[in-house]
Amino acid sequence: MSGRESPTASAPDRQLLAELAALAPQDLAMIGLSGGSFLMGSEDPLAYPDDGEGPVRELGIEGFAIGATTVTVAEFAAFVHATGHRTDAETHGDSLVFTGLVAEGLAETSPSVQATPWWRQVTGATWFHPGGPGPTGVAAVPGSTLEGSNLEEWARHPVTHVSHTDAEAYAQWVGARLPTEVEWEFASRGGLEQQPYPWGSVREPGGVARMNTFAGVFPSRPTAPVGTVPADAFAPNGFGLHNTTGNVWEWTSSHFSAHDQRPVLRGGSYMCHDSYCRRYRTSARSAATPDTSLGHTGFRLALSL
């Protein structure tokens, strides 16, 4: 992040913002869960022990409610439209975009990140301009040419390029909160015990994808479209949650470890691929600083009952 101010480059177009906000549903789709006890974490061969996925431990959990989907572009638009909230990406002036999703004409001026060269630092990339500002200024689904009349589809995608701070601001606005990591995993497991995926043990039953992850050779030779899909795409798990694994990483309210106070991210994203990052599993973990925004990270809400 450059930290430089960019007060006008990425401000949402007011008309489009109003149109997007109008597409937000009136009610939050929250699922009430009665809680109980469950086995958290994983020690199976797919797990990354260094991420703190284990040991497996039995935990008790109070009843709570959690979003059936991650917060969508339309829902976040309603928040920005009502409050004028300015995201960390807008304050920083840039955000990180997967190299294959950088808006046309911006690749040459968007430096790649040294250790992870598939990320590019794109000036003006925000939740409203996920690939960076396009030539028309119309927000588009990364990797596609959606604009104008396709606003309705984009509205249903997860909001991205939102920091933990932005996510908490949204949650406070609607009277909710972020889930704890324990709540997130309990909900993502959908009632199954110690399964790597929300639907069971096999990643692609019958060869059919059940979540949105990177297909092909990462990062440069995808065999399917790369980027977000609508938040309610794919069948829900046993509790009714969509896309806990894959699509976008999701912020939680928990800290990564006693020595690492960064907020935990869960679930993996459309960039996950078994060749380098099989974190598209119910127990997988990551973390980022609270002001970080990324093109593959969003959040879902929770409520205490």
Ligand SMILES: [Ca+2]
């Ligand atoms: Ca997810």
